[in-house]
Amino acid sequence: MLRYIIKRVLSMIPSLILTSIMVFLMVHLIPGDPAITMLGDSATEESIEQMREEMGLNQPLVNQYFIWMGKVVHGDLGDSIFQNKSVMATIADRAETSVLLGVMAMILIVLISLPIGIIAAVKVNTWLDQGISSLAMFLASVPAFWLGLNLMLLFSVKLGWLPTSGFPSVFRSGDWSNLRYLILPSISIALPNTALIIRMTRSSMLDVIKEDYVRTARSKGLTENAVYIKHVFRNSLIAVVSSLGFVFASLISGTVVTESVFSLPGVGQLLVSSIMLRDYPVIQGVILIIALVFMIINLLVDISYAKIDPRIRYTSAK
Amino acid sequence: MKKSKKFRFLSSVMMAVMLLTLMASPFAIAAEEEPTVLRVAVENEPNTLDNQVVTNDCASTIGQHIFETLYTYDEDYNAVPLLAESDETLEDGKVVKITLRQGVTFHNGKEMTAEDVYASLTRWLEYGSRSSQMREYIDSIEVEDAYTITLNFKQPYSPWKNLFAFINGGPAIYPKEVAEAATQEPISEDQYIGTGPYCFVEHEQARYFKLEKYEDYAARDEEAEGLSGDRTGQMDEIDFIPVANASTRINGLLAGDYDYVRIATSDMYEDLSANKDVVVSINKGTKMPLMFFNSKAGIFKDNYKLRQAVLTALDMEEIMSIAVGPEELWDLNGSINPEWNMFYSEEGIDTWNQADPEKAQQMAEEAGYQGEPIVILINNTQQLHVDICTVIAQQLESAGFNVDAQRLDAAAQQAKRADETQWDIHFTHHIFSPEPIIYNWMNAGYAGWWDTEEKRDLVSKYVAETDPEKQAKIWSDIQALTYEQIPVIKTGDCYEFDVYSVRLTGLDERVPLWPCFWRVTLA
Numbered sequence: 001m002l003r004y005i006i007k008r009v010l011s012m013i014p015s016l017i018l019t020s021i022m023v024f025l026m027v028h029l030i031p032g033d034p035a036i037t038m039l040g041d042s043a044t045e046e047s048i049e050q051m052r053e054e055m056g057l058n059q060p061l062v063n064q065y066f067i068w069m070g071k072v073v074h075g076d077l078g079d080s081i082f083q084n085k086s087v088m089a090t091i092a093d094r095a096e097t098s099v100l101l102g103v104m105a106m107i108l109i110v111l112i113s114l115p116i117g118i119i120a121a122v123k124v125n126t127w128l129d130q131g132i133s134s135l136a137m138f139l140a141s142v143p144a145f146w147l148g149l150n151l152m153l154l155f156s157v158k159l160g161w162l163p164t165s166g167f168p169s170v171f172r173s174g175d176w177s178n179l180r181y182l183i184l185p186s187i188s189i190a191l192p193n194t195a196l197i198i199r200m201t202r203s204s205m206l207d208v209i210k211e212d213y214v215r216t217a218r219s220k221g222l223t224e225n226a227v228y229i230k231h232v233f234r235n236s237l238i239a240v241v242s243s244l245g246f247v248f249a250s251l252i253s254g255t256v257v258t259e260s261v262f263s264l265p266g267v268g269q270l271l272v273s274s275i276m277l278r279d280y281p282v283i284q285g286v287i288l289i290i291a292l293v294f295m296i297i298n299l300l301v302d303i304s305y306a307k308i309d310p311r312i313r314y315t316s317a318k
Numbered sequence: 319m320k321k322s323k324k325f326r327f328l329s330s331v332m333m334a335v336m337l338l339t340l341m342a343s344p345f346a347i348a349a350e351e352e353p354t355v356l357r358v359a360v361e362n363e364p365n366t367l368d369n370q371v372v373t374n375d376c377a378s379t380i381g382q383h384i385f386e387t388l389y390t391y392d393e394d395y396n397a398v399p400l401l402a403e404s405d406e407t408l409e410d411g412k413v414v415k416i417t418l419r420q421g422v423t424f425h426n427g428k429e430m431t432a433e434d435v436y437a438s439l440t441r442w443l444e445y446g447s448r449s450s451q452m453r454e455y456i457d458s459i460e461v462e463d464a465y466t467i468t469l470n471f472k473q474p475y476s477p478w479k480n481l482f483a484f485i486n487g488g489p490a491i492y493p494k495e496v497a498e499a500a501t502q503e504p505i506s507e508d509q510y511i512g513t514g515p516y517c518f519v520e521h522e523q524a525r526y527f528k529l530e531k532y533e534d535y536a537a538r539d540e541e542a543e544g545l546s547g548d549r550t551g552q553m554d555e556i557d558f559i560p561v562a563n564a565s566t567r568i569n570g571l572l573a574g575d576y577d578y579v580r581i582a583t584s585d586m587y588e589d590l591s592a593n594k595d596v597v598v599s600i601n602k603g604t605k606m607p608l609m610f611f612n613s614k615a616g617i618f619k620d621n622y623k624l625r626q627a628v629l630t631a632l633d634m635e636e637i638m639s640i641a642v643g644p645e646e647l648w649d650l651n652g653s654i655n656p657e658w659n660m661f662y663s664e665e666g667i668d669t670w671n672q673a674d675p676e677k678a679q680q681m682a683e684e685a686g687y688q689g690e691p692i693v694i695l696i697n698n699t700q701q702l703h704v705d706i707c708t709v710i711a712q713q714l715e716s717a718g719f720n721v722d723a724q725r726l727d728a729a730a731q732q733a734k735r736a737d738e739t740q741w742d743i744h745f746t747h748h749i750f751s752p753e754p755i756i757y758n759w760m761n762a763g764y765a766g767w768w769d770t771e772e773k774r775d776l777v778s779k780y781v782a783e784t785d786p787e788k789q790a791k792i793w794s795d796i797q798a799l800t801y802e803q804i805p806v807i808k809t810g811d812c813y814e815f816d817v818y819s820v821r822l823t824g825l826d827e828r829v830p831l832w833p834c835f836w837r838v839t840l841a
Contacts, residue, residue: 032729036736038365039502040373040447041764047445047502082365083523084506093523149565156573164570165561166525263561265524276699277365278729
């Protein structure tokens with residue numbers, strides 16, 4: 001297992017290098033110039049040129065890439081052009097919101113979608129199954145901004161139970177009640193994803209139900225509940241966990257629309273504002289970190305397979 | 319062992335449910351904010367509050383509470399002293415002596431003197447966003463004594479006072495150490511030290527700018543009026559909270575999370591005007607949507623007739639009614655400055671709003687137009703620009719023009735319009751300026767590059783004239799030339815509106831260009 005993990009970690013390196021090249025090229029090739037953005041329309045050509053020189057933007061693209069990568073391999077993602085601090089510190093400021101929001105949304109997704117998905121599979125082709133499928137389709141089709149604004153209107157404006165927007169830091173203030181700011185955003189991003197996991201749980205369980213060992217379990221006289229929970233659900237978890245892993249990685253990497261609707265200081269908003277300003281180091285740093293997060297979560301998901309299904313053994317290829 | 323696993327699983331689920339229930343409970347909601355904190359939801363988050371080098375309106379709104387200028391504007395937008403005590407014009411306007419107020423302190427406790435003003439003006443003249451024109455005219459600045467500075471111009475230059483009153487990209491006064499160390503890059507947040515009624519405390523990215531009342535603020539004796547007079551702060555703290563989404567800002571106001579909301583969208587105007595819990599305040603400063611023509615290259619270069627053909631095709635009433643909406647939020651005004659301002663003029667505006675596509679087509683043919691694509695650069699992050707340009711493109715196409723409307727984000731539009739070979743028209747807006755000479759098309763270095771001999775002659779006469787009435791007459795001539803050579807076409811005047819809680823008092827009926835909150839109290 002350890003050897004497998006080491007191998008997987010090493011295989012991340014070429015993926016990250018490829019990501020870094022792609023993001024660097026995309027960022028530098030889209031029209032826009034941070035020097036002009038910073039100095040404004042009234043700046044003279046000389047001052048813009050001087051600023052570009054100071055930012056190192058006048059060097060050949062290849063040199064710029066290697067200078068940046070040279071820092072990255074030492075753990076330094078550079079400094080934000082506009083925020084007067086390091087890219088790492090900038091991302092760290094926003095990570096709190098995105099991670100907490102992602103975790104809260106994931107708790108909701110798991111608590112809602114797994115039981116409902118199991119019920120849909122157990123009651124397959126009944127009115128309950130049809131109803132759950134219709135609800136799941138509806139939830140998957142609802143736009144995040146529409147859902148978010150309506151939740152806000154109901155729970156904040158009409159009922160006054162929850163704040164409309166913003167998120168004061170929990171870690172800086174030590175006030176965990178600030179998590180209430182994330183309740184509506186987490187519901188509005190959880191519900192559409194819930195639909196995905198419900199459908200995934202249902203279809204995986206229906207696949208497993210057809211297996212011989214399920215018939216054997218039934219013929220041994222096990223109760224239906226024992227058959228579904230111990231044999232069907234557990235064996236259908238691999239596909240579900242894979243989807244949950246992907247959803248979780250997407251959630252903590254930033255949810256642009258929800259962050260915008262609820263004015264949350266998350267990674268998604270940071271990425272969008274950095275793109276608008278052409279804050280090259282921040283864009284590159286955020287995308288690199290997001291890629292890394294996806295890779296790590298994928299690895300964790302793969303490792304979890306062995307825990308879910310003891311038949312899976314990770315050995316190095318011979 | 320199995321029981322223990324099950325128990326752990328059930329406990330975890332129960333814990334999660336309890337945690338969520340607790341968080342959802344209304345009992346978890348924290349106590350209401352202190353009454354002495356004013357929460358202002360603003361439309362964007364400026365990268366810097368260094369008002370000398372930034373023209374972002376939001377930076378001016380926040381920054382004017384921290385930094386002050388030598389002059390400011392009264393309710394009618396006349397420049398009146400703020401940090402200055404008085405001034406004297408000598409040698410027919412070539413020399414200006416400004417006496418400063420005594421006893422004014424910066425937020426670091428140090429008294430403001432002529433040395434600070436000298437350093438601030440020097441930095442602004444070198445790098446300021448709106449200093450390029452004055453730079454050509456200024457010869458030197460001298461410190462006469464601790465409270466007197468002298469401006470020596472190469473030739474008489476009358477707009478100086480208005481420029482010194484305009485905080486947006488204007489000469490905010492910083493401590494000498496800050497100004498001397500500053501370059502073209504914005505100053506850092508630890509150097510936000512001004513003389514204003516509020517001190518900068520903290521900026522948490524994407525969360526807030528926190529300002530605290532400056533207890534030792536040296537207020538003017540005159541009664542508060544517009545941005546002028548006594549600026550003593552009433553609230554202990556002002557939090558400016560960036561909330562990009564207008565619906566969220568308004569929901570936040572209605573839910574009591576914010577007290578004041580900058581800039582709602584026009585589709586909300588009717589509902590909000592009917593809501594008794596809030597006050598709708600239309601901004602007094604007009605916003606002019608503008609089409610800039612490329613005078614340096616392309617089909618409009620020196621081709622005034624073709625530009626006039628474009629103007630002839632446009633139906634401004636249709637543009638403004640479709641793009642802006644409620645009639646209270648726009649005016650059909652072809653004059654560059656609004657009717658209540660001393661620079662209002664009807665010179666040249668008879669060619670504005672003709673809405674005649676047939677005549678336009680004929681004029682375009684006479685001007686040698688043969689269906690070449692006309693590239694219009696549009697900033698797609700400004701919904702008003704997109705909406706107006708959609709109508710403009712349709713109207714121009716009806717008159718036979720071949721329009722290539724390119725929607726780009728702000729940074730791409732800015733970069734592209736710096737290259738004269740990439741565009742024919744770029745679309746933007748200006749806010750009203752009490753000093754019209756600082757509008758961007760008057761700056762030959764601004765994208766559009768209007769720089770004809772006739773313009774230069776009139777500008778020279780304008781800046782040298784010290785009699786306001788004669789100066790207004792020269793501005794009328796500049797407006798007439800603007801309609802003849804058409805460096806720019808405005809589509810009318812539109813007005814943004816802010817919304818605030820009925821609990822607030824101390825605000826003007828119509829908010830100024832950049833709303834100020836030092837007089838505000840919260841019931």
